[in-house]
Amino acid sequence: MTAMTADLHSEVIKAFHRKEFTTPVVGITGGKGGVGKTTVAVNIACALADRGVRTALVDADVDGPNGAILLSVELANPVAVDITVPQIDEQRCNSCGDCVRACRLNALFMPRGKQPQLIGECNGCEACILVCEPGAISRGRKPVGMTYLSRIDGLSLYTGALIPGFEESSVVVQAVRERAFGDAAQFDLILIDTSPGAHCNVINALRGADTVLAVTEPTPFGIHDLELILKLLDLLDLGGSVVLNRADLPGDSRKVKTIAGQHGRGLIWEIGMDDLLARSYAAGVPVVREYPRAPSSKVFLQIAENIAAAYGI
Amino acid sequence: MLGGAVAVPAGDQGYKNRDDKAVPARRDVRQRNIEPFFTWENNMKLCISSSGKDIGARVDTAFGRAPFFLIIDTETMESEVVANAAAASGHGAGIGAAQIVSDKGADGVLSGFVGPNAFNALKASGIRIFEGISADDTVQEAVAAFKKGDYREKTAPSAKPGRGGGRGRREF
Numbered sequence: 001m002t003a004m005t006a007d008l009h010s011e012v013i014k015a016f017h018r019k020e021f022t023t024p025v026v027g028i029t030g031g032k033g034g035v036g037k038t039t040v041a042v043n044i045a046c047a048l049a050d051r052g053v054r055t056a057l058v059d060a061d062v063d064g065p066n067g068a069i070l071l072s073v074e075l076a077n078p079v080a081v082d083i084t085v086p087q088i089d090e091q092r093c094n095s096c097g098d099c100v101r102a103c104r105l106n107a108l109f110m111p112r113g114k115q116p117q118l119i120g121e122c123n124g125c126e127a128c129i130l131v132c133e134p135g136a137i138s139r140g141r142k143p144v145g146m147t148y149l150s151r152i153d154g155l156s157l158y159t160g161a162l163i164p165g166f167e168e169s170s171v172v173v174q175a176v177r178e179r180a181f182g183d184a185a186q187f188d189l190i191l192i193d194t195s196p197g198a199h200c201n202v203i204n205a206l207r208g209a210d211t212v213l214a215v216t217e218p219t220p221f222g223i224h225d226l227e228l229i230l231k232l233l234d235l236l237d238l239g240g241s242v243v244l245n246r247a248d249l250p251g252d253s254r255k256v257k258t259i260a261g262q263h264g265r266g267l268i269w270e271i272g273m274d275d276l277l278a279r280s281y282a283a284g285v286p287v288v289r290e291y292p293r294a295p296s297s298k299v300f301l302q303i304a305e306n307i308a309a310a311y312g313i
Numbered sequence: 314m315l316g317g318a319v320a321v322p323a324g325d326q327g328y329k330n331r332d333d334k335a336v337p338a339r340r341d342v343r344q345r346n347i348e349p350f351f352t353w354e355n356n357m358k359l360c361i362s363s364s365g366k367d368i369g370a371r372v373d374t375a376f377g378r379a380p381f382f383l384i385i386d387t388e389t390m391e392s393e394v395v396a397n398a399a400a401a402s403g404h405g406a407g408i409g410a411a412q413i414v415s416d417k418g419a420d421g422v423l424s425g426f427v428g429p430n431a432f433n434a435l436k437a438s439g440i441r442i443f444e445g446i447s448a449d450d451t452v453q454e455a456v457a458a459f460k461k462g463d464y465r466e467k468t469a470p471s472a473k474p475g476r477g478g479g480r481g482r483r484e485f
Contacts, residue, residue: 100412106405111437112415119434120405 013237019208021184024311026191027206027238030215031225033196036245036271037061037215039281040300041193042070044213046286047304049154053313054188058180060205061195062160062172068150072284075148075159081175082141083124083168088116092136099128099137123168145172147179156180156187173204181208188313198225198232211310212240213303214265218251226256230263241267243303248272269303271296356388357420357441359459361452366394368452374425377407383452384419387460392452393417407431415440423459429470442467 019025028041038061045057059067068075086099086108093115100108100116107120108128122142129137145162160176162169173195180190194205206212212233216226226242233240242260247253247270260268271277276294280287288297362379364371368390373379378400385392395417399409407427411434414422421441425448435442443464446455458464 104402104404106399106402106407106409106412109408109412109434109437110415111434112418112439114437117437119437120408120430 016203016207016236019181019184021181023184023187024189024211024313025209026189026307027194027209027212027240028191028215029194029202029206029212029229029233030243031196031198031227031229032216032222035196035215035217035222036243037196038067038070038193039277040213040215040243040245040271040303041191042067043286043288043297043300044304044307045155045191046071046153047288047301048189048191048308050288051304051308052154053304053308054186055154056156056158056180056183056187056190058177058190058192058205059157059159060173060176060192060201062145062162062169062176062201063195065159065161067157067193068148068159069284070281071150071152071155071157071286073150073152073157075150075161077149079147079175079179080143081145081147081160081172082143083122083171084126084129085122085124085140085142086118086128086137087140088118089136089138090115092134094134094136096133098131098133102127102131121167124171144168145175147172147176149179156183169201170204173201177205177207189307189311196225198228202229202232203236206236206238209238212238213243213269214240214260215243215245216256217246218244218249218253218256220251223252223255223259227259230259230265234263239264241265241269243269243271245271246273269299271299356386358384358418359387359421359423359456360384360414360417360419360440361446361455362397362422362424363394363452365452368392368456370452371448372425372446372450372452372455374446374448376422376424376427377410377431379410379424382410382414382417382419384414384417385452385456387456390456405430408434411435411438411440423455423464426471427467432467432470 028037030037045055048055059065095115097110100110105120107118107122108116109119110116144166148159150157158176158180160172162172192205194202214229216222242265244256257268272295274294274296276291277287277296280290287294288300291297361383362373362376363381363383364373366381379397380400382395382397383392395413397410399406402409407430411431415438419440422435423443423446425446427442427444444467445464
């Protein structure tokens with residue numbers, strides 16, 4: 001890294017960690033899909049809520065939000081998420097073509113002898129509005145998704161949902177996170193459940209997080225994707241521990257520990273294959289509430305206790 | 314002018330696609346006494362997507378991502394080459410390419426495939442669209458075949474706008 005990009009990197013990371021409130025934010029991610037991120041998030045959230053901690057759970061997996069299903073709660077309080085699309089005023093437009101040249105998505109097209117029109121996919125960057133000298137372009141709105149706020153048993157669940165087929169998942173991730181952050185004063189803790197992967201939607205979901213739990217399983221896939229997500233977390237300067245779900249699968253648990261150690265993550269929470277967890281999962285009820293004495297519940301309750309202790313809540 | 318005894322190229326007999334539907338051979342008006350797909354009344358400035366800068370180069374069958382456009386006066390065969398600056402675009406190459414072609418004053422586009430966004434853009438400029446050039450042809454050969462009416466004029470965009478174009482809709 002050259003000196004300049006190193007400086008830039010630290011600025012970007014500083015901005016990434018900036019937040020306007022003091023409520024602690026814990027991210028739950030993991031790279032691979034299906035490792036139990038949402039199960040872990042929901043159970044920790046319930047365990048904290050049951051301790052009297054005012055907890056917000058943000059379901060930022062906007063392509064397939066299912067925290068609400070695991071909590072058996074209806075999505076409520078919908079707010080539309082929309083992006084800007086250019087609306088061109090025929091009276092003011094002088095057909096200079098500046099907007100067409102400014103559009104990095106080539107979404108605008110100026111037919112011969114006519115005014116520009118929107119033909120392709122617009123992502124709402126507003127560059128066309130900035131460059132339009134006669135001020136002929138105004139902000140039209142295009143809905144791309146929804147956010148919801150459901151309240152259940154002392155827990156506030158914020159859900160982001162992208163309209164299927166749309167590209168703007170990152171906009172919806174940002175919207176749901178910001179909706180929860182806007183209410184941060186009401187909470188003692190905000191938990192953010194990300195989508196699988198190690199891409200921009202995960203990065204966007206983890207903005208403002210203080211620490212991150214990386215959930216994985218001891219399969220070759222879980223191990224591979226754990227390494228990816230830990231590399232990303234290192235890059236983002238985000239610490240935290242690892243949750244090894246299905247720890248007693250006949251996989252290579254030692255390898256998980258080695259990789260976690262290489263990325264400075266000494267603490268590994270192990271959750272075994274637990275019939276009661278599977279049963280409660282199938283029923284859409286958090287195991288910590290249905291079977292608080294189940295082996296998995298004990299781990300979730302302990303994680304919740306550690307989080308509460310770490311932040312004095 | 315039609316109906317000369319020109320041999321049908323070997324292999325151009327039609328075939329069955331993976332849905333077991335018969336795909337007819339390319340109509341070759343040079344071989345049979347059949348009506349051309351279209352007859353054009355006037356000469357035009359025809360834009361052909363090309364892999365190279367002169368009329369001896371092979372055509373490029375993808376309109377939006379072709380590296381060059383050759384704009385050819387079908388009467389005088391004078392040609393002008395334009396680099397397709399939109400080819401490397403992450404998004405909207407077809408629309409960007411259509412803008413270049415439209416700004417150059419082309420009356421028609423001849424390519425292998427013109428995507429739905431590019432189609433809508435070209436149509437907004439009143440540009441006629443012809444599809445079906447083969448990757449084996451040079452630009453010169455494509456123009457010659459065009460003048461014989463070998464290529465079909467496209468009057469509706471393919472599938473719905475956006476990616477996909479109907480893929481993934483098969484039942485297994």
